Structure formats: structure tokens, C-alpha cells
Amino acid sequence: MTSRRIFLKSGAMTMLSLGFAPSFLARAAAAAPARKRLLVAIFQRGAVDGLNMIVPVGEADYYRLRPTIGVPRPGAGGGDAAIDLDGFFGLHPKMTALKPLWDNHSLAIVHACGSPDATRSHFDAQDYMETATPGVKATRDGWLNRYLRASGEATPLRGVAIARQMPRTLQGPAPALAFPAVDTFAVRGGAAAERDFQQAFEHASDPLLTGGAREAFEAMRVLHSATSGEYRPGSGVDYPRSPFGRALQEIARIAKADVGLEVAFAESAGWDHHVNEGSVDGQLAGRLDDLSRGIAALAADLGDRMADTIILTMSEFGRAAAENGNAGTDHGHGNAMMIVGGPVKGGAVYGTWPGLRPEQRFEGRDLAVTTDFRDVFSEIVTKHLGLASDSASRVFPGFTSGNALNVIRA
């Protein structure tokens, strides 16, 4: 079967070779409302310890299971304690940057959320979350790519990952882009070099390569004319000087350029703390500081665009409820997701809390999953990005949400 991607790409190649190069993409982008609803997906690769990120401070078993790394209850140690959210849950103290978003009801949390599949393999669990088909390994495309295909025009600037490799989430037949920064996404050597490459790819037969190159040339043209000059974040916005902070700044830059960005993807690495995880300080604390300040900066930089934006965090699984023999945590099951943005009914923790007593835990050891991560994804795709619910079944094959969270305003 000729996939849509190959069809579109070979169609465009014909146009290029006939000299229609400046392009239907630009026209499509100009015709469509350029300012769209935006989803920023953030993948915390390595499995964040959700129990130390969104701490169940009202749970006595939490403290019994984590004598060394447990985050103290609010008020227990001055600044060195969880930040109270609702009396039962608290934010890790290094996440103060997100507290104002909670207070103004634009941050919601879904706890005990995760996969119906029991795997504790990073690789499989990431794959299942990125394809949104837990337990099915044969899925080739990612869920955000399927969303792009099920909705709107096939233009690469609708889906952008700030990464050197295309994440599974965005892999698939619909055009999408991956690059580490807007400024490096350019052919050096001037117009002559660019023309030579374009000709070389024009005559190739390989759809993966010709399609990728075509997307590149088209997108570069649109993007560079819309982002000329150095990017300056909004006043007072201070991104962390880290790979994650820089990636979020690139997303803000592209969003503000009004080139039709709808889904953006960034990753935050280094969450696999088997050893010496730390409590209020330490390794996890440092990563949470970077994550929270990054998200807060992006929200501030996007300003009134946050009315149409959702920032969603996810991680492949949670970590074992008990700390291990090295003041770290081994692979577990249920985890916490954060949802930030204007369309979010924030200031609340969603989902059913299963408890941490031995009989309440998954396989006797991990936080159980009471919300399927696809409940969260599908609500965002339908209510926020506006995909009709009958099309949503194409994005989440075989899944029917029986557990409406109602975390997004209709």
C-alpha cells in the first residue's frame, strides 16, 4: 500500500522538478489560521520517581518505605520539605517555580497514572507510551504522528521535536521535523550549495530520504523567513541554561513565529536514579529544579498564548515504592503526569489514589496504576486539539476511555 506520506512526497517532488518549488506548504500555512492550539509534550526519559516529585505526604506508608530519601511533610523542616498542594499531596521543594501555576489553577496533576502493561523495561515502556499502544510492539508510528495524520494539512511545521533524533512519539507517515535548534536547521554554503543538494535529492528514488529532504527544504524556507534575527524571550523570562531549557526556548520561538506549530516535543534526560537519588537535595532534586524552572519559563514566555497551550509531562513508568539498598529506587509502575495551561482545570490532583499499603501496591511493590495514560492523551487530543471523538479512535487504536478525567475545559 502506498502510504500517504509517500504519495504526498512524490507529488511534491513532481512539483519541485517542474519548478513550482516555493511551495504549497507556504501557501497552506498562509491559508490556515497560523496561530493554533498548541500541545507541548515533555518526555522525562529514564523514569522519574513520581512519588518524590508529587509526594503523597499524607501517606504514612510512604515514609515507612523511604526512610532515607522520603521528602518531609510540609512545615517539617522549614524550606526543606514538600510544598503543600491539597493537604495530601505536596510538590518536591525544588519545584517552587510551578507553585504559582498551581495557585492560579493552570497546573493539574494526574497521579497513579501509567500503562496497563506491566513491563519495567525502559525501552519497552517508552515505546508503549510513545506509540500509545501498550503491549503492542508492532506499532510503527507514534501517537502524535497519528494525530497529525488524522487532522489538518500534511505540513511538517505542525509537528516539531527539539531533538537530534525524531522521537517515536512523532515518527510516522505524517510530516514532522526534528532538529536541536532553529539556527542549526539550515544548509551552510549558501544558495548554490542548497540548490545542489536539492537537485541530488530530486532525482533519488528512496521515499524516506526524498521525503525527509523535501520536508527539510520547505520547512527551512518557511521557518527562516518567520524567525529572522536573534530570539529574545519575553521580559523577565529566565530559561535554565541547560539542554532542556534551551529546547523549550526553541519551542517558544517557533510557536511565536506563527508558522502553524501544533504539537511540539522536548525531552528531559537523566531520571534513572538507582543510586543516591537524594531527598530534598541531590540528584533527583537537581533534575526537578531544571524541569520546573524550564516549564515555568516556557509558560511565562508564551504569555497570553498559554490560553491556547497545554504543556504535558510524561515518563515511561514510576519507581518502586520502597527505596532500594543504595538510597535509590528501582523500576516500578504508576507515576505522575503534570498538565499545565489555560485550558486546564488546574489546582487539583486527578485520578484515584490507590494507597501504598502492601496489598494496595502493584505486585506488592509499586504504586498501582488507576488512570491509563491514554485517558490523559485522548482527552487532550479531543478536548484541547479539537479532534472529533470518532477520529480519536485512529489515534488510539483499540482504546476506549472509560475513565473521563475532565481535566481539560470543554
Place this chain on the structure above:
Amino acid sequence: MRPSRALCSTALVVIGLLFWSARVPAAGVPKDEAAIRHALSRLTFGPRPDDVEKVRRMGLSTWLDRQLTPSKIDDHAAESRLRPSPTRPERFDSMMEARRYGRESVEVLAANKITRAVYTERQLEELLVDFWFNHFNVFAGKGRTGLYVAEYERDAIRPHVLGKFRDLLGATAKSPAMLFYLDNWLSADPEAAERIGNRRGPNQQAGNARRRGLNENYGRELLELHTLGVDGGYTQKDVIEVARAFTGWTIAPPDGGRGRAGRAGGRFQAGIVEDGEFRFVPALHDRGDKMVLGQQIRAGGMEEGQQVLDILALHPATARHIARELAQRFVSDTPPDALVARVAKRFTDTRGDLREVMKTLITSPEFFAADARNAKVKTPIEFVASAYRATGRDLSEPRPVLRALQQLGEMPYMCQPPTGYDDTADTWINAGALVARMNIAQQIAGPQQAATIGGPEFQRR
């Protein structure tokens, strides 16, 4: 026929078969130029301009045979281009000194990796070193791992890539790089702390992560990535039992044992096994029996870990997992099941002889099949090395190449997750990556050849 004669003639046939199979059979290997091009593009880091002619004169099966026995290939020219590694001091006097050594050693190692890829005559061996390093990946950026990566590749990976899988597995299991990277050096019987009193283990750098209990990290990746594969039929219980069997497999302290722990003496020191920087510390070992994949392992100290490796190395799931990975690397992103089954059978029949496994793979009809040709996309390091080999550009300053690999997302020794770098097209080909390749092509090949090197055909192999 009398039984003894039957046995004799069977033995003769077996010996004959062994002798015959030690060489690549010329019969099954095609001789045409397209087949030679295919073999060169798949089993080297890209052909040099005169390679096709050289192989044609030598005969493809002879060339394959030589690549499978690399020790017979003179490689002085390539070796003379390698940079000397910094000498590892017997002990480090400070953390700063250790860090400096680690950084310099990994820099030289990465420079030598790309130099070897471009210049070695033992091309298949070099591809296999890359393959097996990724299979048994360690990340030089994690803590002390960088101190050990050079010797890890040199002593644990390289000598075994065409040897026995069990030896390769055993060498990685005992290597300080793997013990550190997957945290096993800290894993201990939870009751060990009581046994050895309040003394701390011989690794003060662990800070407050004293060795107090079990760590599953190595046990899990050993089953999932190194041997059985994620669908290999093990359970969470198996992960824990394997982790228990490996408690006490740890590393000598980098200060040469002059710290408090080195002076601890007494029960902690009793019965320690030393092998280079590997240590087995009985005091940290879980003394109970274990049950791994339904097989009972009687309490036996360090032998338990070896028994686990024995079980895993010859397990049918391991044979299938390794066969699929090799077929994916050398034949296509979606290799035919029949080929995987045949290669797995060879793995099992030869008790994990990787030279025989490779021979089966690269002389198979599937390897030379029309739909396998140009079916793979070059990984970044293959792209960069093949650009140097095709253009004949001199690579005496590897730093710009390493920057290019950084940009393309395949910096040697810096892959953080234990899965290693991926090898399939959907990972490496997208609009952004193609633009990066176009720019690197200009840098390596100059304006005349840039459009070829950065163009579509050159991205395939």
C-alpha cells in the same frame, strides 16, 4: 557395519565438516561485482575507490574469510595512526586527577575509534566492536565509568567479537565499566551491613549510598538487553534472583585501597577474589540459594554469578535475540524470520561461537538477496567514516569529526541508556538529520563532492 567403524566414519565426517566449515565456502557466495559492492558496503565502514577491484582479484569468499580471521590481516598502517592512550596511574591521588584521566582517556578513545573505522584493514572486526559495544553499552559520562571505558573496549569487547559469546558475556560482567554503569558494584545482601558491623564498604565515593542492599539494575539489563531479550520469558522474580546471585561483584577502590575501607580488614576482607580491578567480596554476597529461570543455584559465592551466565549464554532465547540483532545490523531493519532462525540455530549448535554465527549470516542467501542491497541507512559514524573512505580525505585531526558525530547524535561512548545507539533508519533519517548530514558533507568532502556525499544514495549502504 560394526558400531566402532560407524563411529569412526561418523567422526571422520564430523572432522571433515569442521575443517570444511572453518573456511567460507566459495560455492554459496556470488562472485559478481554488485555482490562485491554489497559485501563491501555492508561489512566495512564503506568502500574505498579501489576496494572493489582488490576484492574481485582476491575473490569474495577469500576476502570474507580474511575478514572473519582478522588476526591474519596486517594492520600496522592503521595502528600507526592511533593516538597513545594516557597511562592509567596505579592509583589516583584525588578525584580531580581521576576525572582528568577519565576525560582524556575517553577523548583519545573516541578519536581512535573514528581513526580505526576509516583506516583499519580489519573492517568487519571494527564494525563488530561497534555492534557489541552498543549491545553491552556503558555510558562514559556516568560517574567513574569513564575511567574504565578504554580497557572495557580493549579487554572485554574487542578480543571476543569473533570468539565465544560466553567469554564476551563473562568479560563484560566482570568489567569495572559495567559494574559501575549498571550499579552492581553497590549491590549487596541487605544483611551484609550487620555481618560486617558498622564498617563501610571499600568505596567511600558512594557518599551516603552505603552498600546496604540489593540493586536490580544490572540483573534486569543482563536478562533484557545482554542475553534473553525483553520477550525472553523471564519474570520480575528472576530479575531479583539474578541480582542476588551477583551481590558482592564489585570494583577495587580507585585510590588503591589506601582509604578507610582498604584498612578495614577483618571480616570484610575475608576471601576476597581479585582479578585486575574486579573484586568479589564474600561479605557482601547473599548466602541463600537462588532460583533462576526454574533452575536452582546452590549457595556458592562467586560461582553463582558464573552459573547464571552459563544458563543465560546458551539459552535458546539468547540465541534468537542475538541472531535477530545481528541480522538487523547486517541484513535489514526487518530481517526475514527464516534467516534469524538459521543464525540462532548456528549459535546454539556451536555453543555461541560468534565467528561461525557471523559466517552463517554473511554467506546466507538472504544477506546477498536483491531486497537486502542498499536496504540499510548508514548510522552517523558509518556515514562519516564512509565519507572519508570514499573521498580519500586525510583524517589526521579527528576533533572536527567528533563534533560532527555530536551534532548527528552519535557521540562515541556517550550513549546514556543501556540500550546503546540504535541501528535502524527511522531513528537516523529525518529532515533535521539530513540537513546536518548535508553540512557535514560540505565540511568533509568540499564543494565538488558535497552533493554526492550529502546526497541520498550515499546515505544508504
